[in-house]
Amino acid sequence: MIVNYHTHTPRCHHAVGQEREYVENAIRAGLKTLGFADHAPMVFEGDYYSNFRMTPAEIEGYVNTLLALREEYKKDINLLIGFETEYYPKYFDKYLQMISPYPIDYIIMGQHFVGNEIGARHNYQPTDSVEQLTEYVDQVLEGLSTGCFSYLAHPDMINFTGSDEAYYAPMKKLCEGAKKLDVPLELNMLGVWEGRIYPCERFFRIAGAVGNDVILGIDAHQPQRILEEDVLNRAHTLADKCGVHLVDDVRLRPLPKK
Numbered sequence: 001m002i003v004n005y006h007t008h009t010p011r012c013h014h015a016v017g018q019e020r021e022y023v024e025n026a027i028r029a030g031l032k033t034l035g036f037a038d039h040a041p042m043v044f045e046g047d048y049y050s051n052f053r054m055t056p057a058e059i060e061g062y063v064n065t066l067l068a069l070r071e072e073y074k075k076d077i078n079l080l081i082g083f084e085t086e087y088y089p090k091y092f093d094k095y096l097q098m099i100s101p102y103p104i105d106y107i108i109m110g111q112h113f114v115g116n117e118i119g120a121r122h123n124y125q126p127t128d129s130v131e132q133l134t135e136y137v138d139q140v141l142e143g144l145s146t147g148c149f150s151y152l153a154h155p156d157m158i159n160f161t162g163s164d165e166a167y168y169a170p171m172k173k174l175c176e177g178a179k180k181l182d183v184p185l186e187l188n189m190l191g192v193w194e195g196r197i198y199p200c201e202r203f204f205r206i207a208g209a210v211g212n213d214v215i216l217g218i219d220a221h222q223p224q225r226i227l228e229e230d231v232l233n234r235a236h237t238l239a240d241k242c243g244v245h246l247v248d249d250v251r252l253r254p255l256p257k258k
């Protein structure tokens, strides 16, 4: 593993450790590139508060901290500044506008809710509804078609408890759509480490058959997660078992200037 584009900071309220510790562990692990992609701030309407992401007021500190570390460690590692971003149709343009003054290298999609988050069901809650699975797939593909996302994090986050038969068609549509748009999928190592429902074998068998590019993402919320050999081995075992095409790196997509 030479790159990791999925690293958090305590600004999202559920990660720990200083940015510097993530950077130093990444250097020790031999990574060439470390990308931070903390949960992006969103501008919601009214007084809704989203508790698992930084606030708009924290962007400046996030960016400045990482710019200083990039300079300090430039001989040892390529440090990139990104966001893990939801595609919420109602707020996406405002979001792009908000981040456009900052030197953001890339965004990845991490779709935790369908709709626009407020009042919506978390994708990690179990559901056997094909309609909800289809909604998830359609919203993800609509988001990827904006051309803004460099990859799709934990594409298999939706906790669908229905049959393999019911799962197959919508998720094949997701894989084929992502492939057509040339957007790689992530095999999420936090899920491997925690034994979450993702990465999910039935999903990656489909991705393997469709021939998607798949990249490993550590999704580090603790510095010591970068980089654990046993987690890496288990991720590789799953990828091999599913016939997945693992790639070492992805093409980062520039963001539109608003």
Ligand SMILES: [Zn+2]
Residues within 6 Å of the ligand: 008, 012, 014, 039, 221
């Ligand atoms: Zn997180």
Ligand SMILES: [Zn+2]
Residues within 6 Å of the ligand: 006, 008, 084, 110, 153, 219
């Ligand atoms: Zn994440």
